[in-house]
Amino acid sequence: MAEWLRNCWYMAAWADELPPGSNLTRTIIDVPLLLWRDGEGRARALVDRCAHRLAPLSMGRIERDIVRCGYHGLAFDGNTGRCIHNPHGPITTALAVRAYALAERHKALWIWMGEQDRADEDAIPDLSxxxxxxxxxxxxxxxxxxxxxxxxxxxxxxxxxxxxxxxxxxxxxxxxxxxxxxxxxxxxxxxxxxxxxxxxxxxxxxxxxxxxxxxxxxxxxxxxxxxxxxxxxxxxxxxxxxxxxxxxxxxxxxxxxxxxxxxxxxxxxxxxxxxxxxxxxxxxxxxxxxxxxxxxxxxxxxxxxxxxxxxxxxxxxxxxxxxxxxxxxxxxxxxxxxxxxxxxxxxx
Amino acid sequence: MAEWLRNCWYMAAWADELPPGSNLTRTIIDVPLLLWRDGEGRARALVDRCAHRLAPLSMGRIERDIVRCGYHGLAFDGNTGRCIHNPHGPITTALAVRAYALAERHKALWIWMGEQDRADEDAIPDLSxxxxxxxxxxxxxxxxxxxxxxxxxxxxxxxxxxxxxxxxxxxxxxxxxxxxxxxxxxxxxxxxxxxxxxxxxxxxxxxxxxxxxxxxxxxxxxxxxxxxxxxxxxxxxxxxxxxxxxxxxxxxxxxxxxxxxxxxxxxxxxxxxxxxxxxxxxxxxxxxxxxxxxxxxxxxxxxxxxxxxxxxxxxxxxxxxxxxxxxxxxxxxxxxxxxxxxxxxxxx
Amino acid sequence: MAEWLRNCWYMAAWADELPPGSNLTRTIIDVPLLLWRDGEGRARALVDRCAHRLAPLSMGRIERDIVRCGYHGLAFDGNTGRCIHNPHGPITTALAVRAYALAERHKALWIWMGEQDRADEDAIPDLSxxxxxxxxxxxxxxxxxxxxxxxxxxxxxxxxxxxxxxxxxxxxxxxxxxxxxxxxxxxxxxxxxxxxxxxxxxxxxxxxxxxxxxxxxxxxxxxxxxxxxxxxxxxxxxxxxxxxxxxxxxxxxxxxxxxxxxxxxxxxxxxxxxxxxxxxxxxxxxxxxxxxxxxxxxxxxxxxxxxxxxxxxxxxxxxxxxxxxxxxxxxxxxxxxxxxxxxxxxxx
CATH class of the missing domain: 3.90.380.10 (Naphthalene 1,2-dioxygenase Alpha Subunit; Chain A, domain 1)
Structure with missing residues (x-):
């Protein structure tokens, strides 16, 4: 298994690879990701793997800034990754998927794969x-x-x-x-x-x-x-x-x-x-x-x-x-x- | 390597997957198998691997209830797996392949992959x-x-x-x-x-x-x-x-x-x-x-x-x-x- | 990893697989090789891997009895494997690739993969x-x-x-x-x-x-x-x-x-x-x-x-x-x- 640098902005895609209303799956440093644009056209990223039983979220349904797993209907907030709907019972803390900071700059989408509170957009390389x-x-x-x-x-x-x-x-x-x-x-x-x-x-x-x-x-x-x-x-x-x-x-x-x-x-x-x-x-x-x-x-x-x-x-x-x-x-x-x-x- | 349950009846095939005179190769719990119907239309199963040098028996010839390896002509009894003909010399005890109990019930063929003396057909699940x-x-x-x-x-x-x-x-x-x-x-x-x-x-x-x-x-x-x-x-x-x-x-x-x-x-x-x-x-x-x-x-x-x-x-x-x-x-x-x-x- | 016999003549190709002016890549005992005919029509063999950064030499250019890597231009002697041109600086001893004795006999090309000073053509099997x-x-x-x-x-x-x-x-x-x-x-x-x-x-x-x-x-x-x-x-x-x-x-x-x-x-x-x-x-x-x-x-x-x-x-x-x-x-x-x-x- 490769060891990866995590606390940095990786270029995830060209911005035009993700037109309004579309989504994209892409693996970065071995993490499968689901990228999409939410209701306001803002690009978002979640790990493409349901917290429940690991089915790809990309096989589910995107509802603006929410992603609903296609297998058992659990829904996750696109911003935080927290489960916001479990049709089958209470929402436990384990029911969350990893969300990643995603910034759009210089015609590209940039993703921060490390500790999310360190994701400072000023650190995105200058491709102006x-x-x-x-x-x-x-x-x-x-x-x-x-x-x-x-x-x-x-x-x-x-x-x-x-x-x-x-x-x-x-x-x-x-x-x-x-x-x-x-x-x-x-x-x-x-x-x-x-x-x-x-x-x-x-x-x-x-x-x-x-x-x-x-x-x-x-x-x-x-x-x-x-x-x-x-x-x-x-x-x-x-x-x-x-x-x-x-x-x-x-x-x-x-x-x-x-x-x-x-x-x-x-x-x-x-x-x-x-x-x-x-x-x-x-x-x-x-x-x-x-x-x-x-x-x-x-x-x-x-x-x-x-x-x-x-x-x-x-x-x-x-x-x-x-x-x-x-x-x-x-x-x-x-x-x-x-x-x-x-x-x-x-x-x- | 997975660990498998062996002492049970596995469904090996639908009965109509094996019409009279036909044969079928199928791997079950990592064991390659040769399934065929013998002279009386009874379905049989041997491991699909010659005792001699491991060539697939399915590349040989099925002669009613006997299978002859296509590589060097050794023949095995479909019922017991024992070698019944070695054209090149004596039949040693090592010259045997594994035979499996195979039952036909409820439109399906059921195989017992474990200890053969425990293969009780009454234990086949009821799909009547x-x-x-x-x-x-x-x-x-x-x-x-x-x-x-x-x-x-x-x-x-x-x-x-x-x-x-x-x-x-x-x-x-x-x-x-x-x-x-x-x-x-x-x-x-x-x-x-x-x-x-x-x-x-x-x-x-x-x-x-x-x-x-x-x-x-x-x-x-x-x-x-x-x-x-x-x-x-x-x-x-x-x-x-x-x-x-x-x-x-x-x-x-x-x-x-x-x-x-x-x-x-x-x-x-x-x-x-x-x-x-x-x-x-x-x-x-x-x-x-x-x-x-x-x-x-x-x-x-x-x-x-x-x-x-x-x-x-x-x-x-x-x-x-x-x-x-x-x-x-x-x-x-x-x-x-x-x-x-x-x-x-x-x-x- | 298999262990191989090295000090022997392996048949590398039929002679007519390598017409004048042609080359051939072939792996023998896990070693990727580049075979070609030099200016005098003599067949030669080098490991097909540049000493510098391991790019296949077969993606470079063959210049009679010299092979030039297509990536950074280093050139190697087809006979000895020694670097004869480093466009970027001095030729160090590490800048050499393995060369193999290659003999043409009995309509075939024979390669010696072991210690090169033991490559005696009289040891080639008699296929006269x-x-x-x-x-x-x-x-x-x-x-x-x-x-x-x-x-x-x-x-x-x-x-x-x-x-x-x-x-x-x-x-x-x-x-x-x-x-x-x-x-x-x-x-x-x-x-x-x-x-x-x-x-x-x-x-x-x-x-x-x-x-x-x-x-x-x-x-x-x-x-x-x-x-x-x-x-x-x-x-x-x-x-x-x-x-x-x-x-x-x-x-x-x-x-x-x-x-x-x-x-x-x-x-x-x-x-x-x-x-x-x-x-x-x-x-x-x-x-x-x-x-x-x-x-x-x-x-x-x-x-x-x-x-x-x-x-x-x-x-x-x-x-x-x-x-x-x-x-x-x-x-x-x-x-x-x-x-x-x-x-x-x-x-x-």
Whole structure:
């Protein structure tokens, strides 16, 4: 059984995965959840398992902010998880299901899986670029992936793979040749790739006055222990030519489903062709292709080789490019251990 | 590995699942079995695994009351399981397979999985209503279900679920409002729901002089530890109107296949429209729909939430309606322990 | 986890499974392998798992005798497995993958999974009949089988099953009635069935002057611990009639994939109708039918009954025909133990 970080905001879904009147079942850190929108359109989350005999509540009926089990008719309050109707007798305190704080922010739904009184919405990672992006300069996606969330995070913490795995779109060697700075900032890990005097990566060449011109490219990744990763890419002219500036802002979010499966959410915004709907669709398709057709098969195959072991138990020959991912794994481990210890001392 | 009750008659199949000249493989309490009819049409059962090298005997040839392994030609007597031909040398005592007493009664085949000298056919539960039911007032079915047999038995031991899971056919609240009596009778559990002065459940309304008239409904369930459950339903007029009497007699039989899969056999007879073939087909279709489309998905989903654990290990919040199922589980547990102890002392 | 014999030549593939410019992934004794032909057409083998982060090398690029990982661009020498290019920094000694000796002989590729300095090609079993067979008197095949390699070897070490499982082609009882000689020859097991004054087995009857004439048939099997089994069949006239001589030479090769799956390679040559292409195709189809339609289902069903246990743990009632297979299993066990001991003392 995997050990999970609990006291953090996990991205549970894109907000538009849950239109008014709909519901969604999704497992996060091994907990089956029922998500729905109540009468006021507010998203809510209960464990998808009746307190009585463990039948999935999602097979019952949602009545605005109440969920009624389809098996024996017990009804639970969507806000607190408390039983509010037992057709068969008194309501005992055991008749309650776990309710989770669910916040809607930055076009996404965020869930707090730990101690509910610590669920401070101010701690939700800042993805405000998603709010301010213009309609045709933004796209996002969701990709269930059969791999440990850490393998997916490692992948973004080491973008040098772009030169090989995404040769047609990000390749050319600039990531491999770039200067790399890795920094632990509290419980986050920050990485910056500084590629100087390079030809632009393939996807950006058509956007330049001259596709072969020399540019500087800076890519920054900020990893959070909850699997939320911000990725900014900036291109400027290497020789100071004015008006050449490409900026993209991205999020890669890896929410663990089980020890070997992960919900991969991603989105992208940019500062060019911001009103070009067709180009935007092309970007969306390209991202789906790169993540679904290149990253996903490689990382799932990596997971298959690792099996149920932990990557680090398999004796990988770690090299310089694994610096950031090694730090992130260490922080994650430390936070999980700290939560465990806190829970144990709370129980004493 | 699940622990099983062995010294009891399990329902192995409906008799018509095994027409003359046919055979059937079925696993019961983790034992793979070969069932067939011998020369005189008598049903027989051997473990479906050759004594020699464990190949399934069902891949061999059945020669009336003898089964010959298809791999190396060893032949076994269908009655005793003893090897009666070894083409390659002498017949050693080890060359025998387990044979099981198999009785045909009440349109069903019953198998005794325990000590064979204790297989007393008088101990077969009384399903004689199935024998006496007229052709067009009887129907039965078989539904393999991916759930622990106890979850399926719990389901019948608490018919209050009819109000919620089968709202269109059994619903209306009468089961929930009914007075319930639970009684342990030896190693069986008896439950009676007495619903007084209620509107009839939906399926019965069309059979009444006035569908909205007030009726009394009594439902009785008798659970046996082998998973055989008799269910009688009786409706009479609440105000003594003569001639209003509906009686149905049913069996729900849960024969364990493995720890998480069960053979669910059921049948139904009634005292009205006893010559109405079309209505009878409708009832058969309705039962298949209710069990296959309502009970089965719910209980399989419940099993999925429980996983490989036992329900009671998952901390269910048991309430009044779980009284009968709790007793049945306790009796089952006690009988299994008693068999275990008896076997241990026999070995000393 | 199964324990495997390592210091031996396993048949990895038929040579024509790996045409020039192609590659093949295949797991042998639980090791995932990448096989390909290098610039000179020489077949090579590396473990199919990058030293860095375990991604399958088969998802990368093969550049003649070099394999480049598709994830981060590390390149490995196909001959030694050493990293010859790390685009991200120095080449550490840990940056190496396991390379395996791969020899091409007798139309097959042979791999040495153990200590590489002990890989002596002279130890490859002699299947030279496959080299000298004329084109239309030879056929071979490959059949992945979901069974422990030992069950498949047992099957050839006891050909009496031909009378039952292959009644239409090899049946008639001659194998069962034959005198059987079993001999351990070093680490191999030799078995000879001598059937005297019998009618020929069905497949050979059409080749005789009189299909019903009396013949002598000798069948010899030589088992090697690596799962390579040579099988020769010889028919002569029982009454000395000149010119009646049928000779077939066959190989049955069981290369373990995992504990419960095996690569089954087979081939057949003969001394009659050696230029009859159509007959040869019929033989090829017949072998595929016998092995795929008769042996494989029976042995896979046997495996299913055994599950994850070892056959011998399941209490089989061994009889005379199990003599050879019991010896082979004992030799195999002894060799595995010896390797284990040698490895342990090397580590001290």
């Amino acid at each position: 670029f998603a709010d301010s992006a213009s309609r045709h300069a933004f796209s996002g996606g969701y990709m269930p992936t059969a791999a440990d969330h850490r393998l997916l995070e490692d992948n973004i913490l080491d973008l040098s793979h772009g030169d090989y795995l995404h040769a047609e779109t990000l390749g050319g060697g600039s990531f491999t040749r770039a200067g790399v700075k890795v920094e632990e900032r509290g419980d986050t890990v920050f990485v910056r790739w500084s590629a100087k005097n390079e030809k632009a990566i393939p996807i950006w060449q058509p956007e330049l006055p001259d596709p072969d011109m020399m540019v500087d490219m800076t890519t920054e990744v900020l990893w959070h222990p909850s699997g939320v990763m911000l990725l900014d890419g900036i291109l400027t002219s290497a020789n100071g030519m004015a008006g050449v500036e490409i900026v993209t802002r991205n999020a890669h979010v890896m929410t663990p489903e089980t020890a070997t499966t992960t919900h991969y959410f991603y989105c992208n915004s940019r500062n060019y062709r911001t009103d070009d709907a067709e180009y935007n669709q092309g970007i969306a398709a390209g991202l789906a292709m790169a993540f679904g057709g290149e990253d996903k098969p490689m990382i799932e195959a990596q997971q298959a080789r690792i099996g149920k072991a932990d990557l680090l138990e398999c004796g990988p020959a770690l090299i310089s490019i694994d610096n950031a991912s090694t730090r992130a794994r260490r922080i994650y481990r430390r936070l999980v251990e700290a939560e465990k210890k806190a829970m144990e001392s709370a129980l004493q | 209503f199935a024998d006496s039911a007229s052709r067009h007032a009887f129907s039965g079915g078989y539904m393999p279900t991916a759930a622990d047999h106890r979850l399926l038995e719990d389901n019948i031991l608490d018919l209050s679920h009819g109000d919620y899971l089968h709202a269109e056919t059994l619903g209306g609240g009468s089961f929930t409002r009914a007075g319930v009596k639970v009684e342990e009778r030896g190693d069986t559990v008896f439950v009676r729901w007495s619903a007084k002065n209620e509107k009839a459940i939906p399926i019965w309304q069309p059979e009444l002089p006035d569908p909205d008239m007030m009726v009394d409904m009594t439902t009785e369930v008798l659970w046996h530890p082998s998973g055989v459950m008799l269910l009688d339903g009786i409706l009479t007029s609440a105000n003594g109107m003569a001639g209003v009497e509906i009686v149905t007699r049913n069996a729900h039989v849960m024969t364990p296949e493995t720890a998480t899969t069960t053979h669910y056999f059921y049948c139904n007879s009634r005292n009205y429209r006893t010559d109405d073939a079309e209505y009878n087909q409708g009832i058969a279709a309705g039962l298949a729909m209710a069990f296959g489309g309502e009970d089965k998905p719910m209980i399989e989903a419940q099993q999925a939430r429980i996983g490989k654990a036992d329900l009671l290990e998952c901390g269910p919040a048991l309430i009044s309606i779980d009284n009968a199922s709790t007793r049945a589980r306790r009796i089952y547990r006690r009988l299994v322990e008693a068999e275990k102890k008896a076997m241990e002392s026999a070995l000393q | 009949f496959a080299d000298s067979a004329s084109r239309h008197a030879f056929s071979g095949g490959y059949m992945p089988t979901a069974a422990d390699h030992r069950l498949l070897e047992d099957n050839i070490l006891d050909l009496s099953h031909g009378d039952y499982l292959h009644a239409e082609t090899l049946g008639g009882g001659s194998f069962t009635r034959a005198g059987v000689k079993v001999e351990e020859r070093g680490d191999t097991v030799f078995v000879r069935w001598s059937a005297k004054n019998e009618k020929a087995i069905p497949i050979w009857q059409p080749e005789l002057p009189d299909p019903d004439m009396m013949v002598d048939m000798t069948t010899e099997v030589l088992w090697h611990p690596s799962g390579v089994m040579l099988l020769d069949g010889i028919l002569t006239s029982a009454n000395g009639m000149a010119g009646v001589e049928i000779v077939t030479r066959n190989a049955h090769v069981m290369t373990p994939e995992t504990a419960t799956t095996t690569h089954y390679f087979y081939c057949n040559s003969r001394n009659y109708r050696t230029d009859d292409a159509e007959y040869n195709q019929g033989i090829a189809a017949g072998l595929a039918m016998a092995f795929g339609g008769e042996d494989k289902p029976m042995i896979e069903a046997q495996q299913a009954r055994i599950g994850k246990a070892d056959l011998l743990e399941c209490g089989p009632a061994l009889i005379s025909i199990d003599n050879a297979s019991t010896r082979a299993r004992r030799i195999y066990r002894r060799l595995v133990e010896a390797e284990k001991k040698a490895m342990e003392s090397a580590l001290q």
